[in-house]
Amino acid sequence: MDNALLEMHAHHNPYLVVLSYIIATISAYASIDLAKRVNVSKSNAKIFWLISGGVTLGTGIWSMHFIAMLSFHFPVPVVYNTFLVVMSVFIAVIGCYSGFYLLATKDNSISRFIIAGIIMGSGIATMHYVGMMAIKPIIITYDPLLFIISVFIGIFASWVALWLGFLSPYARKKMSWKLKMLYSLIMAIAITGMHYTGMAAADFSNSPVNTELTSSINTSLLAWIVAAVTLLIFALFFFSITFDRMWRKQGLVQSILLDSVADGIVITDQHGKILHANKTFGKMMMDAGIPSQFTEMHNYHPTLFIGSIQVDNHQINLGTYIFEIKRRPIQDEEMNHHLWFISDITERNHKEQQIAFMAYHDSLTKLPNRYKMQTILDEWIESAEKIGCIKLNIDRMKFANDTLGHKAGDELLKSICKTLRSSLRADDFLARVEGDEFIILIKDERVKIIHIIAATCIEVIQTPISINNSIITITASAGTCTYPDKATSAEELIQFADWAMLESKKNGKNQTTAFNFFMQELHNRMLLIEDALSTAIEKGQLQLHYQPKIEMPSEQIEGVEALLRWTHPSFGSVSPVEFIPIAEEKGFIHKIGGWVVREACLQWSRWNEEHNIRLVIAVNIAPIQLTKEDFYPSLLKILEETQMDPHYLELEITESSSFVFEEKTNIMLTKIRNLGIKISLDDFGTGYSSFSVLKQLPIDTLKIDRSFLKNLLDHVEQEAIVRSIIQLGHNLKFDVLVEGVESIEEVEWLKNEGCDYIQGFFYSKPQRPEDLLTLLKHERIETVTIV
Structure with missing residues (x-):
């Protein structure tokens, strides 16, 4: 008779029922954001959101359950076992954490999804029934069918939450707040439905054991306090999500900007530790064969930064690649970082080398040209060495071009260059300065035998050459001069050797002539004649x-x-x-x-x-x-x-x-x-x-x-x-x-x-x-x- 009276007079506080539904809706809304946050996070951030998610969602569902329990007015005074209440909170948190963890750390297979939902739903159901056990001095019995249905509702609600967060099309793309709110309202019905189904499955009766009631706080007031604390937790949670979203958005914009730059960009601390690197830098290092662990965030890059932190601009070679590195300091009261710009200048360097080679070498024979010869000659003269110059001219080269054709003439020139190069020592300098003219520079002891070297060149040039199935014999005329014995400057050395070569031409070609000062007198006369000739008609x-x-x-x-x-x-x-x-x-x-x-x-x-x-x-x-x-x-x-x-x-x-x-x-x-x-x-x-x-x-x-x-x-x-x-x-x-x-x-x-x-x-x-x-x-x- 007492039990019947207990059942008849029990009822719910409608305000607290609405409050419990609101908390359930917020919990559902949070579960969608939590799952997505866990899903897209990595390493340390993922662990943070797993723990945060477990605590926030578990606490929210427990709060909904506790408020719903407090909304239930028993006809007799009741108290709550503190240990079991605390235990129910932990069960809810662990259940939610475990469900997220199973899908966040492994592949999202269907079997793992089912297991995760069962664990999460079972945790929520267990939290509910452990919390019911905390009510004293009431004895509770359950209808088996409604008990099973309540557990299934908890598992189903967990599947929905996990599907939305990990497996649905919205798991990685943006979900509108309207759709998110719709799902939250539906899930709140499931969550509260699980609670009230469990309550419907319960039969309450007075305990024969006399239990002292020690609770002195009004249950309605306690419910509002729990709700306030829970809402505060939710507020902190949503603030952290909003702040994280803003931070990620800012980081995304920065990453897009940095990744859109053609150069590699790296931020390091004062010890050379990488704090941030864009994708271009990673690709550069991968192409250069640098192990990937050296280009990951928070790892040291030994080649680029260790030992060179004090150098603002420098170049390094990594394999076949050449990188130009520029450093800019980032300093304020709390930071002493460095911003590095890394440019792949391999192709530019290669083109510069090609341009430099073309500027100082003959395009046909690949021999140094007049400009390179002048540079080398100036360097040798600065070192105060004895220098010998041999000027070589191929006799009747134009006739050979007209007879054989310019293509065959080019092949003839290349063959002559190869022959000349083979007759000289490695430290002798050979340059092509005109179409059919060459200059040979020698130094030190070789200067003593300059006439022999010139005669040898004349001799080897006469070696018959096969061009277009024709055997061709070429002759050359040479002139020699030495520094500082005869010439006193680079210009004189070249000029005197040229005059000596012209004497060889005048004297019948195919011979070598050493410069003498009589040639200089002829040259001086030539200059005087040149000056006088310009006005000879007028006079x-x-x-x-x-x-x-x-x-x-x-x-x-x-x-x-x-x-x-x-x-x-x-x-x-x-x-x-x-x-x-x-x-x-x-x-x-x-x-x-x-x-x-x-x-x-x-x-x-x-x-x-x-x-x-x-x-x-x-x-x-x-x-x-x-x-x-x-x-x-x-x-x-x-x-x-x-x-x-x-x-x-x-x-x-x-x-x-x-x-x-x-x-x-x-x-x-x-x-x-x-x-x-x-x-x-x-x-x-x-x-x-x-x-x-x-x-x-x-x-x-x-x-x-x-x-x-x-x-x-x-x-x-x-x-x-x-x-x-x-x-x-x-x-x-x-x-x-x-x-x-x-x-x-x-x-x-x-x-x-x-x-x-x-x-x-x-x-x-x-x-x-x-x-x-x-x-x-x-x-x-x-x-x-x-x-």
Whole structure:
């Protein structure tokens, strides 16, 4: 009868029931955030959130249970066993922690999910029923079916919480607060449902044992105190989540910014310990073969930072990689850290090396160039060593290029370089300074045998070389000079060796010549001539002399060749052989050549107007003049201004220059010839022309060089050569002129071989205009007409 009365009068405080549901909702909401926080955290942070989650969620569910119990008004006074109440809290915390732990530390398999839910739900249910046992002096019995249902509801609620936190699509991506609140309300129903189902399963009766009631605090007040403390715990929990989210967001932004930088960025403490490193740094170190543990956070990196902490900027080599490291201090009252910027400069360094190599080496032969040679020479001179310089020039290299083609010519140069390098010692310096010119620098004891070294180079260059299935033999000319015996500076050493090489060229090539001070005197004279030549026209120092051309067999004067002469007040008569090369090299030839053409045309006009003499006047044209764009217009202007008949003008071009055979020059000569001007090829036999090219040239006359008359008579081979050239010219429909004729025997021989014209001292030396006029009148020649 007492038990029945107890059951009838028991009821719940509606305010505390609502409060328990609110706490259950907050607990459910917290469980979603807790699970996700545990799921995305690592190492120490994961442990923190596991413990925090277990305490917060366990305490929240226990609080909901305790408040719900306190909302139940028994018809008799009751107390709560302190030990069991405390025990129930621990059970709730351990149950929640265990459920999170099983899924947070291992793979999230279905079996682990089921077990975790069972453990967590069982812990919550156990907490409930241990808490019920704490009620004294009431005896509680349970309906088995409702008991099982309450336990299942606890397990189901745990599965829902764990699924949302670890296995659902929302486990790692953002979940809206509305959806999170919906899930929380549903889970709160399950959590409170478990409690009230358990309460419904309970039958209460008075205990026959008399238990002293020691609790003096009002149960409703106790419920509100528990709720306040629990809400405070929740507030702290959500504050920590919000703070962590802000911290993570800030860290994420910093990480994104740091990871977007192409350079590696590292923050270390004052001992070189890595506090933070971006992904680029990790990839750099991985590519360089650095063990991954050295690039992890909080580990030391021995290669980069230990021992170099005091160096602000430096470079290091790691395997095949080169890294540039810059340090910037981060200092305040509490920090003494360093910010490091690590750049992979391997490719940049490689390109810089390539650019440096290209700047100081020849692209074809890979030998050092003039700039590298100058650097080495300056270094050697600073060390006050004896230095020897050998200047090498490949004889007729341009002819080889024109004959073989430039590709084969390049292969020839590379073969020559290889041969030269093999004949020198490792400490000898070999450089290619021009297309066909090389410089060899030697020092110390090697200087004593510089002539032997130069002669050896000349000898090895003559080794036959196979190019395009052809065997080619090349010769070279060399000049030598030494420092400080002969030269007093780097510039003089190179210049003197060059002069000595030019002497070898003048003396027949394929030899070596040592510099002497007579060459320097010649050079000084050359400088004086160069200076004087620049004003020779303005000062009226240039004159034209004319040498007659004799027609065979009539032996009449057919025309004259205008020859330039220079008389200087200090130097006296300067030979064209001396000043013409200077004029060509220094660019005076265009001005002087134009003056010669104009002066010759003016002389023809004077002879024609004053004496009715019309001689063909031949004028030498330097090949470089033909390359100037205004040569043809200037020629037309001279003809117009001097009133010269172009049919009496002949331009002589030298065969010794390949300018003659260029297509552009050929077109220019054709235009000139179409004006009526004659074209003759001077010095034939000494240049580079081939028969196939010769027949394409727009020329009228072949001039055989005087060198072919040497040992002409009574030498069958020489006679055969000259005879063949005369026949060749006639076969190509050219007139043939031989210059340098000095004896009657030569005249008779040439006349018998059908030579068309003769020019030489036998008939007349070059004459001044007035002297030539006397010669013409003496021979009673009034007019020479072109047929």
